Amino acid sequence: MKQTPLHSVHTALNAQMAEFAGYDMPIQYEQGVLKEHNWTREQAGLFDVSHMGQITLEGEGVTEFLQKLTPSTFSKANNVAKYTVLMNEEGGMIDDLIVTRLSENKFFAVINAGCKDKDIAWIKENLPEGITLTHFEDRALIALQGPKAENALKQALGIDTSELNYMRYMEDGDYFISRLGYTGEDGFEISMPNDQAAEVWNKLSALESVAPVGLAARDSLRLEMGYPLYGHDIDATTSPVEADVTWVMGKKQNTTFIGAERVLNELENGASRKRVGIKLTGRGVAREGAEIFDKDGSTQLGTLTSGGFAPTLQAAIGQGYVSQGNIGDAVIVRVRGRDIEAEIADIPFVQARTKKTVKKAA
Amino acid sequence: MSNVKYTNDHEWIKVEGDTAAVGITTYARHALGDLVFLELPETGRQIKKGDDFAVVESVKAASEIYTPVSGEIVEINEALQDDLEGLKEDIDTGWIVKIKMNNAEEAASLMDKQAYDAFVAGLE
Numbered sequence: 001m002k003q004t005p006l007h008s009v010h011t012a013l014n015a016q017m018a019e020f021a022g023y024d025m026p027i028q029y030e031q032g033v034l035k036e037h038n039w040t041r042e043q044a045g046l047f048d049v050s051h052m053g054q055i056t057l058e059g060e061g062v063t064e065f066l067q068k069l070t071p072s073t074f075s076k077a078n079n080v081a082k083y084t085v086l087m088n089e090e091g092g093m094i095d096d097l098i099v100t101r102l103s104e105n106k107f108f109a110v111i112n113a114g115c116k117d118k119d120i121a122w123i124k125e126n127l128p129e130g131i132t133l134t135h136f137e138d139r140a141l142i143a144l145q146g147p148k149a150e151n152a153l154k155q156a157l158g159i160d161t162s163e164l165n166y167m168r169y170m171e172d173g174d175y176f177i178s179r180l181g182y183t184g185e186d187g188f189e190i191s192m193p194n195d196q197a198a199e200v201w202n203k204l205s206a207l208e209s210v211a212p213v214g215l216a217a218r219d220s221l222r223l224e225m226g227y228p229l230y231g232h233d234i235d236a237t238t239s240p241v242e243a244d245v246t247w248v249m250g251k252k253q254n255t256t257f258i259g260a261e262r263v264l265n266e267l268e269n270g271a272s273r274k275r276v277g278i279k280l281t282g283r284g285v286a287r288e289g290a291e292i293f294d295k296d297g298s299t300q301l302g303t304l305t306s307g308g309f310a311p312t313l314q315a316a317i318g319q320g321y322v323s324q325g326n327i328g329d330a331v332i333v334r335v336r337g338r339d340i341e342a343e344i345a346d347i348p349f350v351q352a353r354t355k356k357t358v359k360k361a362a
Numbered sequence: 363m364s365n366v367k368y369t370n371d372h373e374w375i376k377v378e379g380d381t382a383a384v385g386i387t388t389y390a391r392h393a394l395g396d397l398v399f400l401e402l403p404e405t406g407r408q409i410k411k412g413d414d415f416a417v418v419e420s421v422k423a424a425s426e427i428y429t430p431v432s433g434e435i436v437e438i439n440e441a442l443q444d445d446l447e448g449l450k451e452d453i454d455t456g457w458i459v460k461i462k463m464n465n466a467e468e469a470a471s472l473m474d475k476q477a478y479d480a481f482v483a484g485l486e
Contacts, residue, residue: 285399
């Protein structure tokens with residue numbers, strides 16, 4: 001199994017370790033998933049996400065290349081991060097990722113751990129002459145998420161992000177700092193050389209406001225935000241229209257990306273299924289694979305693609321694809337043969353508390 | 363001699379006559395983490411040794427609980443559904459179900475406290 005540069009830090013903290021995307025990763029630390037979840041919502045959670053892939057694409061025409069790989073259009077402004085998806089020829093998704101413009105002809109992207117190899121192979125297969133793909137296997141990635149994150153970053157590392165807006169990027173020495181995350185809280189992802197990861201981790205975790213958070217709470221936090229998890233809620237067969245992420249396409253519509261035919265057709269004529277939030281109103285927990293039925297329990301509408309307990313709501317939630325239904329509709333979720341009352345719910349389940357735009361004084 | 367026995371799936375049973383109360387051990391309780399829901403079976407159900415009869419949902423995952431003895435479920439501890447903290451190695455209150463056994467030898471062949479403690483020590 002592969003290890004991140006912080007592996008020995010996790011084992012020293014007595015983390016419960018398990019395999020994730022080929023890496024031996026911390027699932028939870030001694031606090032446990034519930035406390036880690038709440039800590040991130042109230043203080044600042046520290047996550048090792050070094051298993052994720054970090055790449056740059058550089059060269060003349062790189063913007064056009066990205067507008068072929070993804071259904072998005074990219075602003076000309078530097079240091080702007082954007083959530084988007086890599087498309088396949090069939091209009092399905094190869095991965096979801098964050099892409100940041102560093103300069104006119106250079107972008108930085110963070111890709112899912114489990115998708116790294118196929119993403120890189122796909123990009124290389126399509127790579128036009130003059131554009132270079134670089135994979136930074138020598139860099140670690142640490143996420144710091146929660147209302148105390150900005151202060152913690154200042155205190156521990158002396159990095160002032162008070163004027164860095166949401167979905168914006170800055171560099172500080174060897175660090176690449178992006179104000180974004182996967183929890184719905186204000187926070188950062190900090191990329192650094194592997195050999196500096198332990199020092200950054202230790203400086204941050206020395207603060208009273210900072211505690212380590214494992215992958216289990218990372219999952220419950222993202223579930224509350226209704227963020228899709230690649231390989232579960234979205235995959236090579238689901239389109240951005242079905243997944244309800246057409247907002248990645250922006251206002252200036254891109255119509256020439258790979259897989260556009262299906263996506264444009266679904267935009268015009270509708271898709272046969274749509275990703276929705278599901279909130280259980282009856283007792284129980286429903287997870288990936290649970291069947292979703294209409295309220296009589298007679299017609300199957302779809303299947304849950306992920307689900308679990310939402311500590312912030314003290315309720316069980318999930319997401320899945322349904323062939324019909326609107327927000328507020330009563331449905332039944334079948335778990336091990338038992339019918340649990342539920343409803344189609346608006347996502348996010350919990351409102352995001354990401355950084356509000358900072359307007360510089362005139 | 364104690365009438366409480368243990369399994370290597372970390373269940374305990376307390377035998378009284380032909381009835382066994384079944385619960386989970388402190389080790390299992392700790393491994394499950396933060397509990398959010400307990401799914402109980404119906405009384406009257408016939409179960410065989412090794413069948414799962416209840417499901418504990420933690421924030422992380424769903425875990426099945428297996429019966430170490432065969433028989434009929436004659437009582438369920440519904441109070442636990444409203445007080446998941448009560449699901450613990452307490453042989454008087456922490457039981458999940460009571461099973462009317464149809465083969466007392468299944469219970470006799472389980473580990474006693476000393477053997478179970480040694481088994482758990484070997485896991486750490």
